[in-house]
């Protein structure tokens with residue numbers, strides 16, 4: 001079983017959006033996935049309530065309970081745990097980082113977000129875990145997403161080649177407890193998340209089914 005923690009000090013960076021979409025992508029590729037929400041705001045939990053009983057299973061509790069929840073997921077046969085966290089770089093985020101095989105740091109392509117990302121990268125280093133930043137909510141027009149990637153690479157920060165753009169399907173789908181892949185299966189948002197999931201799966205050594213590779 002692999003664990004991916006989604007961490008960023010910034011509220012609104014896209015932690016919950018990426019966490020729920022990646023969890024659905026993992027389930028769609030046949031990997032039993034548990035999404036653990038340790039943000040007291042409980043956004044992933046709210047999404048799960050809206051969703052009803054559909055997979056992925058979503059557990060929520062205080063960050064202190066994270067090791068116990070991960071153990072519970074392992075015993076239940078999960079292949080992947082995704083942890084959605086609160087917007088900070090404190091003890092709770094460190095607990096999540098320590099429990100993870102990979103730390104995913106969503107980052108909007110703004111100067112302030114690009115500057116704030118260092119705290120999350122430092123946290124990954126303290127936890128001795130690999131990190132990858134993901135540019136999220138990049139404008140569809142223009143070069144802002146690529147420019148933000150270049151900025152992070154210049155700071156020696158690992159950054160995914162997959163840029164997630166600002167797309168209505170990412171927010172609209174949540175209203176009905178769906179993910180973009182379910183809301184608009186052939187849309188661009190669905191494609192971006194599938195590609196991002198493949199990139200992250202490769203980084204943690206999760207098997208990627210052939211059907212994902214051909215975009216099925």
Ligand SMILES: Nc1ncnc2c1ncn2[C@@H]1O[C@H](COP(=O)(O)OP(=O)(O)O)[C@@H](O)[C@H]1O
Pocket residue numbers: 008010011012013014015016017018043087136137138164165166167168170171174
């Ligand atoms: N790529 C995106 N495209 C469109 N809306 C997005 C995108 N990423 C995030 N959002 C929206 O931005 C807001 C904040 O995102 P959220 O995932 O809740 O951030 P966080 O969990 O880091 O606080 C939400 O309303 C969400 O729907």
Ligand SMILES: [Mg+2]
Pocket residue numbers: 015016017039043085
């Ligand atoms: Mg959130």
